[in-house]
Amino acid sequence: MINREKKEINTVHERDLDNLLQRLGIKDKFDANKFKCKFCKDIITNDNIYSVLPESGGINFICNKPPCVIEMTEYLTEKNRNKRG
Numbered sequence: 001m002i003n004r005e006k007k008e009i010n011t012v013h014e015r016d017l018d019n020l021l022q023r024l025g026i027k028d029k030f031d032a033n034k035f036k037c038k039f040c041k042d043i044i045t046n047d048n049i050y051s052v053l054p055e056s057g058g059i060n061f062i063c064n065k066p067p068c069v070i071e072m073t074e075y076l077t078e079k080n081r082n083k084r085g
């Protein structure tokens with residue numbers, strides 16, 4: 001019996017983050033501290049980034065403060081719920 005746990009990982013790892021930022025064409029802006037947390041508006045850096053949410057209107061960043069992480073989880077849950085109707 002294979003017990004394979006499917007984990008959803010939202011945390012961005014530094015190497016992946018670099019790739020992602022390059023791909024989105026926003027690495028320069030990120031390095032210049034131009035992005036803020038979607039929820040608490042703190043400046044997002046390599047040290048406090050939790051997740052990146054590319055959306056139709058732009059790219060949202062989430063910092064790693066527990067309230068923001070919780071808000072993001074609720075936000076995504078809500079979004080999925082809306083998608084299903």
Ligand SMILES: [Zn+2]
Pocket residue numbers: 037038039040041042062063064065068
């Ligand atoms: Zn935050």
